[in-house]
Amino acid sequence: MVQFSQALAILLATGVVAHPGGNINKEVQRRQAHLDHPYRRNVGECKRDLVESGWVREQHMRREARLHELRVAAGFAKEGELVRRDPAEAEASYGEAAACTLDPEATEGPYWVTGELIRQDLLTGEKGVVVHLDINVIDTTGCKPVTDAYVEMWGCNSTGVYTGVQAKGNGDGSRTAVATNALRGVQPTGSNGTATFITLIPGHYVGRTNHLHTIIHHGAKLLPNNTIQGGTISHVGQFYVDQNMLSDVEKTTPYSTNKQAQTKNAQDQLFNMGKQGGDDPVLHISLIGKTVADGLYATIDVGVNPRAKQNPQPVNMWTSGGGIPVPNSPWAGYPDTCKYCGFKPPKEKE
Template sequence: MDSQPPTDSEVPEDKGQLARRTVLVAGGVAVTAVGVAGALSASASAQENAPRPHPPKPTASGEACYTLTSELTEGPYYIDADKIRRDVTEDEEGIPLTLDLKVIDADTCRPLRNAAVDIWHCNATGVYSGYESTGGGGGPAPTGAPPSGTPTGTPTGGPPPGGGGGHQEPTDDDRFLRGTWHTDRRGHVIFKTVFPGWYQGRCVHIHIKVHVDGEWTDAGYEGGHTCHTGQLFFDEKSVIATSVLDPYVSNTATRTTLTEDGIYPQNGHEGGLLYLKYDRRHIGRGVHGHLTLGVAPDETNDGEGGGGPGPSASASPSASAS
C-alpha cells in the first residue's frame, strides 16, 4: 500500500480516523534537552525569567543542531484514535492558536519527513474531550468570580478526577482539541486550535507525541513507534492576558503557575516552552506559537514511564495529573 501521507483531498480533516498503532516497549531513560526555534517577537511575551536554552551544537557541515527535547509523561487523557486533521478546534470557544512545530533528528539536524504528530489538550474551562462525564481535567465549566491576575499559589487537595498519570479509558465519543497530522519534507506541521485553559494541579499546557517508521494508509497511520512524548507550555504573561477574556474568565479553578508545575522541567524552551507571538493589547485576535523539537527517531519514548523534574521539584501535590 502507498506509504505516502494523505493529502487534504484524500483524508477529510473532520472525518479521518487514526488506526491503532503498534508501539514498542519503552527502553530508555528520559533525557532533558532543548528545542529551539526562531526568535521571540517584540509583541510577544519576552519570557525574561525563563532559563536560557543551551547553545546549539555544530554539525560536521557547520550547521547548528539541537539536543533532545525533554521527554515527559503522557498523562491520563491520551486517546490513540484521534482524527487525521490539522484544525482540531471543532466548536470550542477560545482564542485562536496557530501551533507551528518543526521536528528534527537531534543527531543529524535533518528534518523528519512524514512523521505523525499528535496533539491534545483541554478546552478553555479545563475539560478534555472524551472525559467530560468524569470531569476529565478540570471538570464541568465552573461558576463564580473569575481568577485574579495574580496566581493563587500552591493548590491543595488530591488530583482532579481521572488524574494521577495512569491512563484512563475515555467515557464519551467527543474528540475536540485532538488531532494528528504529518510533517512535510521540511519537518514542519501546523495545527489550528484554541489557547488552552487550566485546571487544578497543572499549568497551561498541550500534550504532544511524535511517531515514526509507520505507514500512512487509507485508515490513517499504522505501525512504527513513538519517538517523543512531551508537553508544550505557555509563559505566565500570556496566560494572565487570556484569563480576563471569555470563556477563560469563567474558569475559577485554582491555577498552577509555570514555576509551580510539577511536570514542566523548569528549563525553558528545552522543556517545551513555546515561543509566542501576539498583540499584547488584543490577544483575543489570536496567538502564534512555535518551537523546534529535537527527537531521537531510533528510540522509543511513549511517556508511560513519566518524566519531568520529579516529586522533589514539585510545588503541587496534585501535579501528577495530566
C-alpha cells in the same frame, strides 16, 4: 544530579496533585529518567549544523512570512508591509530563546486517546484564544529536520476539560466530552520538518498549569479512515505558555468562567523539570492582532532521536461513536484505581 534526586524523593513522598484526584509522581519519574539518560542530546547541540545547512535562516524567513500572512488575513496588515528581521540575528540567537524546546520528554498523562484523525484544524467548535502552531521536528542524532514523521497534538479546552474521555475531575465527570474529538489530531511533517495545527491555548485545571501534549510517531501507516497505525514513538512531551501571556488569556471568555484553582508555571513541578538540562518547552508566541483575542502564532522546535522507542499508553481509542476504553489500559479508572496513578513509569529505550 543530587538536587534532582532530592527533589524527586520529596515529591514522591508528598504525592503531589496533578490531574484532579491524582498526582504527578509518574510524570516526575519519567522526566527524571530522561534527564539521566546517557545518550540524551538536544537541539542546542545541533545549532552549528542547522545554521550551516541554511535551515535556521529558511525557518526564520518562513515564520516571518507565515505571521505576516495571518496578520493580513485578519485585517491587521497589508500584503506589502512585511518588514523582515536580519536572518543573521536569528542564526546567532538560535537555541537561546523560547523558540526552541530541547527534547523535553514528559508523560502522555491519563487522557491520551489513540486513533485520532489527521487534520490541521482541531477546534471542532471549541471557543477560546486561537493559536496557529508550527512544530518543527529535528533529528538530534543527525542534526536534520525529520520529514517523514507524524506529530500528534492534544490539550484540554478553555475551561480545563479533555475531550474523548470520562473521568472524575475532568469537568463534571459526565460522559459529555466522550463524544467529541475537539482539540485532538495528527499532522505529518513536511519537507522542512514542520507540522502545523490550529488549536486553542489550553485552559487550566487543578494541580497543573496550562499545557499542550504531543507525541512524535515514526514509520506509521496512513489508513483509509484518515488515521495512522503502527510504527514507533520517539518523543512524548508537553508544551507551555509564558505566564504573562497566560494572564492575558485567562482574563478572556470562556477562560474567565473556569472556577478551578489555577496553578501557575512557577508552581508546576513538571514545568520546572521541563526547563532542566538546557531544555525549554515554552512556545514562542506572537500576537496576530492587538490582543490575544485576535489570535496567536506560535512556533517550537522539538529535538528527537528517531530510533528511540517510547511506550506511552492510551486510556481510550477514538471511533466514529466517540472515545471507547482501551482494554487493560494502565490509565483506566483514573484517578482512583489506575496502575499509573503516580508510580513506576515505562523505561526509556535506545
